[in-house]
Structures are given as structure tokens and as C-alpha cells.
Amino acid sequence: MQTPTPIPTPIPIPGFGEPLRISGRYGSWDAVRAELDEHGVTVLHARLADWRPGRVPGPRLRTLLGRDWARYLDLTHPDVRARFAASRILLKFAAAAAVEVAPEAVELAYHLTGRPYLRGIDAVDISLSHTDELLVVGLSSRGPIGVDAERGDRDLYGCGLADHFCTPHELDSLKILQPQRRNPELLRLWTLKEAYTKATGLGLRFPFTDFGFRTPDGQGGVRRRDGTPATGPEWSFRTSYVDDAYVLSTAVRDTGFGTTRDRSAHTMLDEALVDALVSALDEEAEESGPDDEDW
Known part of the structure; x- marks a missing residue:
């Protein structure tokens, strides 16, 4: 009589850390990468004031928003526009830190359900949420991620x-x-x-x-x-x-x-394509001026 194969004991899924506060574009991006290396998950939260674009959109904002530029222009309420742009900028900076490229090189796309993803990069899943003055971004190399936030006094x-x-x-x-x-x-x-x-x-x-x-x-x-x-x-x-x-x-x-440790876009994309993209972004940055503070 054949001995039945024992059912393996499920291995507990490792947890992940508390959300990280990112105060601006020069935030602790090393900590973001470290969280992804250790847990395969990192969640960032930021204040709208630290990521709000200026009243007059700078040349960099259009490049950062990419395909979302038209949606941004269609929004008429100033606060709604600001949250929309700021959440996408934060998401691009966070994703760029994860896959080691410039934020302008990150391209967001959307499934039919409206769920965002990184076009051409499937090693990192993303999610975003914003409410009132809070922006939230989730990154995962373990699998699908979702984040949501509400005011605690609602x-x-x-x-x-x-x-x-x-x-x-x-x-x-x-x-x-x-x-x-x-x-x-x-x-x-x-x-x-x-x-x-x-x-x-x-x-x-x-x-x-x-x-x-x-x-x-x-x-x-x-x-x-x-x-x-x-x-x-x-x-x-x-x-x-x-x-x-x-x-x-x-x-x-x-x-x-398992957790994907090699998240670099350079190992997932054709090297010649990456070099051409970086060169084009460098030229655009020179035309736009050094690190435009108003996006």
C-alpha cells in the first residue's frame, strides 16, 4: 500500500514594516529600497504640501505626468488637480527608486479597471491613495498590493x-x-x-x-x-x-x-534602449533648467 504524501505545513508569509514618511523628492529613498529588499513590500506616506506642483506648471511636470498630462488638464478643481499630480509624482519617484531609473523614465499605465501599473516593468506592483492632505504609495515585489487611507476623524x-x-x-x-x-x-x-x-x-x-x-x-x-x-x-x-x-x-x-531582489530596470530592458532613454531625458533636463523646483 502506497504511503500517502504528507501535506506540507504552510510557511507563514513574512510581514512588512510600518509605512515610511517621505518628506520630499530628496527623501530617504535608500530606506525604500531596503524595505523592498527585506520584506518585498514598502508603503510610503507624504504630505500634499511637499509634492504639490506650483500654480504655474513647470516644464518638468508635463514630462513627469506623461500620459496623465491630458487627465491633469481636464481636472478643473485646483485641489483635485493638485492631489492628482502630487500623487503621480510621488509614485513615480518611489517607483524610480525601486527600479533604479530617473522618475521621468517611469511610465504609468492603467488596466481597464483603472488600476495603475508600471509599463514594461512587472517586477514591482504598485498602488496609490490620497485623501485630504495625505498621499500614499504602495510598492511590492511579492505580488499585488493595495493601499487606502481615510481621515481618522471621519x-x-x-x-x-x-x-x-x-x-x-x-x-x-x-x-x-x-x-x-x-x-x-x-x-x-x-x-x-x-x-x-x-x-x-x-x-x-x-x-x-x-x-x-x-x-x-x-x-x-x-x-x-x-x-x-x-x-x-x-x-x-x-x-x-x-x-x-x-x-x-x-x-x-x-x-x-519569492521576493524579487533584482528590480533594476537595466536588467529588465534592452541596454541600448535604456541608454537612449537616459540620453533623451538628460537633453530634456538641460532644456528645462536645473532641477526645476516648481516642476
């Missing part, structure tokens, strides 16, 4: 929104919490769901009332409507409180291929 529970995006199990769990804990817990659940659906690429096509997380600690991954587990150890989640004002959640799926 009232969701008092407005009755829990019924519209919580599972029956989550609603029951919220009701037994002390009243002062219900809104903070609901904010955590909301941002986790946003982050998870961004990572899966489904967005709002996956109704928030159809999946949830355990309360109050949120451990154990995604849960079905009745509270039973729906995902395995391939998913990692984290919720943090940043800048003393915002709830930030991250969802990462490990594809099982």
Missing part, C-alpha cells in the same frame, strides 16, 4: 454607513464593542476592504457587504459573510495610524515566487 458609524458596506458578521461584532470604539473599527474595516479590492483589481465590482474582516483585531485574513475564513496565508494585511490623523491599510498577496 464619522462613518454615526451616519449609518455600516449597514451599506459591512457583512452581517461584522455588524454583529461592531454592536458588541464599546460605543467609542465602533467608528475607529469601522474606519479600519473600510480601508482594509478598499485596499483588498485594489489589490485584487476588482474595485467596487466586489460588493463590500459580501466579504469582511474579523473584529476587533482583524487577524486571519478575509472572511465570508458569516465570518468564516475566505483566504489563506498568502494574504497579508496591516492597518496603521499615520501623521496622527489618518488610518492607512495595506493588503498584499504573495504569489509564491
Whole structure:
């Protein structure tokens, strides 16, 4: 009689660190690369003021935004335009640090669902979020990543929104919490769901009332409507409180291929193409002036 093959014990997926604060274009990009090397994941948060383009767009802004330039011009509200541009600039600087190229060489593209990705570079997955004065960028070499943030003082529970995006199990769990804990817990659940659906690429096509997380600690991954587990150890989640004002959640799926340590674009792209691109960017930088502070 043949001895059955034993089922291997699942190896816990390593976690990832707390979000890193990036104060500007000259921020701690070495720390970003170090986080990716160690965890395969890094999440950055920044203030809008540090990345807001000037009132009069500089020549570098159009180059940095690339295909997003037309979308930027179509936005009419000044604050919306500023957040749109600043979030893309931060994302390009972060991705550039990860793959070791100039920010202008990073090209963003979008899936049909609107989910952004790095065109021509599949070693790093990306996600972004912005709300109020906060910008958030997620990078992962382990697999898909999603990030989301909300103001910590936003009232969701008092407005009755829990019924519209919580599972029956989550609603029951919220009701037994002390009243002062219900809104903070609901904010955590909301941002986790946003982050998870961004990572899966489904967005709002996956109704928030159809999946949830355990309360109050949120451990154990995604849960079905009745509270039973729906995902395995391939998913990692984290919720943090940043800048003393915002709830930030991250969802990462490990594809099982390990962390990609060689993320350099030079090893993924044709060397002649990279040299030509760098040369063209150098020429454009000379025409635009040295390091235009107003983008």
C-alpha cells in the first residue's frame, strides 16, 4: 500500500514594516529600497504640501505626468488637480527608486479597471491613495498590493454607513464593542476592504457587504459573510495610524515566487534602449533648467 504524501505545513508569509514618511523628492529613498529588499513590500506616506506642483506648471511636470498630462488638464478643481499630480509624482519617484531609473523614465499605465501599473516593468506592483492632505504609495515585489487611507476623524458609524458596506458578521461584532470604539473599527474595516479590492483589481465590482474582516483585531485574513475564513496565508494585511490623523491599510498577496531582489530596470530592458532613454531625458533636463523646483 502506497504511503500517502504528507501535506506540507504552510510557511507563514513574512510581514512588512510600518509605512515610511517621505518628506520630499530628496527623501530617504535608500530606506525604500531596503524595505523592498527585506520584506518585498514598502508603503510610503507624504504630505500634499511637499509634492504639490506650483500654480504655474513647470516644464518638468508635463514630462513627469506623461500620459496623465491630458487627465491633469481636464481636472478643473485646483485641489483635485493638485492631489492628482502630487500623487503621480510621488509614485513615480518611489517607483524610480525601486527600479533604479530617473522618475521621468517611469511610465504609468492603467488596466481597464483603472488600476495603475508600471509599463514594461512587472517586477514591482504598485498602488496609490490620497485623501485630504495625505498621499500614499504602495510598492511590492511579492505580488499585488493595495493601499487606502481615510481621515481618522471621519464619522462613518454615526451616519449609518455600516449597514451599506459591512457583512452581517461584522455588524454583529461592531454592536458588541464599546460605543467609542465602533467608528475607529469601522474606519479600519473600510480601508482594509478598499485596499483588498485594489489589490485584487476588482474595485467596487466586489460588493463590500459580501466579504469582511474579523473584529476587533482583524487577524486571519478575509472572511465570508458569516465570518468564516475566505483566504489563506498568502494574504497579508496591516492597518496603521499615520501623521496622527489618518488610518492607512495595506493588503498584499504573495504569489509564491519569492521576493524579487533584482528590480533594476537595466536588467529588465534592452541596454541600448535604456541608454537612449537616459540620453533623451538628460537633453530634456538641460532644456528645462536645473532641477526645476516648481516642476
